[in-house]
Amino acid sequence: MSARAAFVTSGARGLGFAIVRALLASGWDVFFTCHTSVDRARWLVAEAERAGRRAAFAVADLYDRQQVLAAAAQAQREFAALDALIHNFGPFVFERIPLAEYSDERWQQMLDGNLSNFFWLYRELVHGMRSRGFGRIVTVGYDGAGEAAGWRFRAAYAAAKSGLAALTRSIAREERQNGITANMVCPGDIRGENKMKRVADLPEADDRLGRPPVGEDVARVIAFLCREDSQQLNGTVTLVTGGYDIRAYDDGKDVVDEPALFQPGESVWVIPWNCRGQVTDVQRIPNRQVVYRVAGAGRSGSFTRFQLRPER
Secondary structure (H helix, E strand, O other), rough: OEEEEEEOOOOOOHHHHHHHHHHHHHOOOHHHHHHHHHHHHHHHHHHHOOOOOOOEEOOOOOOHHHHHHHHHHHHHOOOOOEEEEOOOOOOOOOOOOOOOOOOOHHHHHHHHHHHHHHHHHHHHHHHHHHHHHHEEEEEEEOHHHHHHHOOOHHHHHHHHHHOOOOHHHHHHHHHHHHHHHEEEEEEOOOOHHHHHOOHOOOOOOOOOOOOOOOOHHHHHHHHOOOOOOOOOOOOOEEEEEEOHHHHHHHOOOOHHHHHHOOOOEEEEEEEOOOOEEEEEEOOOOOOOOOEEEEEEEOOEEEEEEHHHHEOO
C-alpha cells in the first residue's frame, strides 16, 4: 500500500492505543489526539519511527468544537493527505442513571462526545477524501448500536451510539461513488488495561477458552476495514464481542444458571488434551457458563463442562 495517513481520535489510551498500533503495523502513518496521556502519545510516536512509519498527535479536548477543528487543521498540516478517520472517542457513563435523572449538561456531553465531534471532524476531512477518490471511515459503537437497541440506565449513551451508527450508514450511501467507505465496529466487554494490549501480551494467549478480549481484537478489524481492497465492506456494523451479550449481563438477566459439576481438587479427563487434569479453580460469573481452570501435563487452561468428563 502506498503511504497513507489516518486520523484517530483519543489514540493514546485504551482502545485507541491499540488502533494506532494496528494501523502502524499495517503500513499507515497516523495522526491522533490525546488529552492527558502525553507520555504514552510520545511513546507511540517513537514506536512509529522504529517501524519506519510516521506518527504525530495533538492535545485536544474533544468536547470542545474549536479544539477539535484545531486538531483537524494541525493534522492536515502534518500530513499531505488524510485518507482515514477512525472515531474511537466516545464517553461512557459508568454509573447506572435513569434517563429522567440526566442533567442537560450530561446529556449534551454524551451527544457531543459520541456524535457531534465525529460530525465536526468528518466535515473537515471528507472533502480531501472525495478529491482523491479514496477514504476509510470507521466509528466505534456498542453491541446493539446497529439495531438501535435500548440499554437500561445507559439510555443517553445508547441513543448517541445508535445515532452514530445511522450516521455511519448514511455516509456509506452518500459517499460510495467517491471511493469512501464507512463502517462501525462494536467492541465487547474489554476490561481496563486489556483495551491497550495485544493478544501476545496476555499470559493466557494460548488458552483458547480462557483468554479475555483485548484491544487488538478490535483494532485488527478496523485495520482490515481500512485496506484498499476492502471497498465492498461498506455500511456495515461489525460486532467484535465473542458472542457475549453485555446488555443482558448489565441488565441482570442471568439467562445462564448452571450448577458447578466439578470442584477444585477434583480429577477430570480433559478431552482436548486427551489426558487427566485437576480442577484448580471454578469461576462462576452471572450470565456465563461455569468455567473450570484445569492443570495437568505441565500446562493449564480454561474449559466449560463440554470439554471435561468425570474421571471414573
